[in-house]
Amino acid sequence: MLDDATICKLPKTLLHDHLDGGLRPATIVELADAADFELPTRDPEELGDWFHRGARRGSLPLYLEGFWVTCGVMQTEAALRRVARERVEDLIADGVVYAELRFAPFLHTERGLSLDEVMDAVFDGLREGSDDGRRCVVRMLICGLRNLEPKSSLEMAALAVRFRERGVVGFDLAGDEAGHPPKKHLEAFQYLRRANFNITIHAGEGFGLSSIWQALQYCGAHRIGHGTRLYEDLEEGSPSEGTLADYVRDHRILLEMCLSSNVHTAAVESFAAHPFQKYFQAGFRCTLNTDNTLMSATTLSQEWQIARDHYGLGLADFERLAVDGVLGSFLPYAERRALIDERIRPAYQASPPT
Numbered sequence: 360m361l362d363d364a365t366i367c368k369l370p371k372t373l374l375h376d377h378l379d380g381g382l383r384p385a386t387i388v389e390l391a392d393a394a395d396f397e398l399p400t401r402d403p404e405e406l407g408d409w410f411h412r413g414a415r416r417g418s419l420p421l422y423l424e425g426f427w428v429t430c431g432v433m434q435t436e437a438a439l440r441r442v443a444r445e446r447v448e449d450l451i452a453d454g455v456v457y458a459e460l461r462f463a464p465f466l467h468t469e470r471g472l473s474l475d476e477v478m479d480a481v482f483d484g485l486r487e488g489s490d491d492g493r494r495c496v497v498r499m500l501i502c503g504l505r506n507l508e509p510k511s512s513l514e515m516a517a518l519a520v521r522f523r524e525r526g527v528v529g530f531d532l533a534g535d536e537a538g539h540p541p542k543k544h545l546e547a548f549q550y551l552r553r554a555n556f557n558i559t560i561h562a563g564e565g566f567g568l569s570s571i572w573q574a575l576q577y578c579g580a581h582r583i584g585h586g587t588r589l590y591e592d593l594e595e596g597s598p599s600e601g602t603l604a605d606y607v608r609d610h611r612i613l614l615e616m617c618l619s620s621n622v623h624t625a626a627v628e629s630f631a632a633h634p635f636q637k638y639f640q641a642g643f644r645c646t647l648n649t650d651n652t653l654m655s656a657t658t659l660s661q662e663w664q665i666a667r668d669h670y671g672l673g674l675a676d677f678e679r680l681a682v683d684g685v686l687g688s689f690l691p692y693a694e695r696r697a698l699i700d701e702r703i704r705p706a707y708q709a710s711p712p713t
Contacts, residue, residue, distance in 0.1 A: 360667060361674060367660040369707045370456040370679055372684025374559075375584055375615035377533075378481070379429045380402055380651025381446050384410070390441070399651045400429065407656065414654035417625035419565040420535050425654055426466075432545040434470040436480040443484025449489075451495045453658050456702050458516060460485075461500035461531050464518060465511065478522055485526070486555035496698065498528040498689065500559065503547060505532050505539035520554045528689035529557035531584065532574075536566035548578040557581055557689040559615065563588040564626050572603055575612065582687060583607070584644075586614035586624045590634035613644045613687030618665050619657045620650035636670040646684040662670035678707040 370436040391398045414422045429469065433439055450458050464477040473687045485497050501519035503512030519530045530551055532541055541560055552559055560574035564585035573587055574580040591597055592604040607614070616635050627633045638645050647662045666672040681703050685695050698712065
């Protein structure tokens with residue numbers, strides 16, 4: 360069994376991480392003071408506990424409530440730069456060598472910023488926090504929200520494509536699944552497919568197989584955010600009796616799995632009940648992710664430690680997770696190969712055996 364310190368040092372890939380769900384509590388307090396924004400408490404430790412308690416209420420809509428605070432303090436260029444910079448610093452400290460961060464830019468225009476100003480500020484922060492990618496390569500995903508009008512998703516899709524040369528590599532549809540099927544946003548996905556752009560969609564977290572099926576077969580998703588309830592297709596009497604799960608596995612459609620947040624939102628009852636191990640052993644391409652480090656009080660190293668403790672993962676398994684994360688990433692092929700061959704494989708070959 361690898362110890363915690365070793366896991367922290369191992370190269371990791373992170374594909375599902377919300378920028379506005381990963382702020383440092385102390386930063387929130389300082390940003391709120393500057394913006395005269397009211398907080399539940401101004402003690403950083405108590406504030407972190409407040410977010411975590413709120414997220415553990417067994418409901419995705421309740422889990423999402425804390426975002427009114429984080430988005431509320433991310434309304435200036437300085438705030439956005441700082442949050443992005445600190446997120447990269449935290450990723451580097453956690454051993455992450457490649458990350459795709461996601462957020463919805465329109466949520467940060469309440470105090471007059473334009474969408475371009477929001478994007479410029481975030482990219483400035485990413486650049487300030489990195490060292491030209493020598494330790495961590497970071498790319499961005501732009502989110503639409505499924506509970507809003509489809510025209511909003513189309514606007515975010517167009518923004519994502521427009522910023523592709525700056526480092527936006529994909530589009531995501533996020534938010535509460537119940538009552539908000541992805542096919543309502545079909546115009547945005549048709550636009551993205553015509554632009555040869557990458558798509559990932561939150562599906563199978565708060566709703567079942569139909570959400571995953573629509574994301575793939577209506578909307579053309581290349582990856583699935585969560586995919587937790589795909590296991591229902593493997594149960595006797597399921598509508599497609601395994602054909603959807605087989606399609607996901609056979610087409611190497613990556614599942615962006617998030618252990619802690621799935622327990623907190625009651626997508627699963629416990630780590631023991633989580634289907635990750637079943638997928639991993641059955642040859643599905645999947646990664647482990649943080650989702651929201653603030654709300655779930657986690658890091659990617661902690662998610663890997665959970666997998667070690669509950670599913671017995673060792674060094675070879677973690678290497679597979681890291682490599683699969685790169686293979687399923689939205690990086691160009693040559694960059695994927697270089698990252699695997701130059702950063703990931705050598706580090707695991709040099710690591711102590713399990």
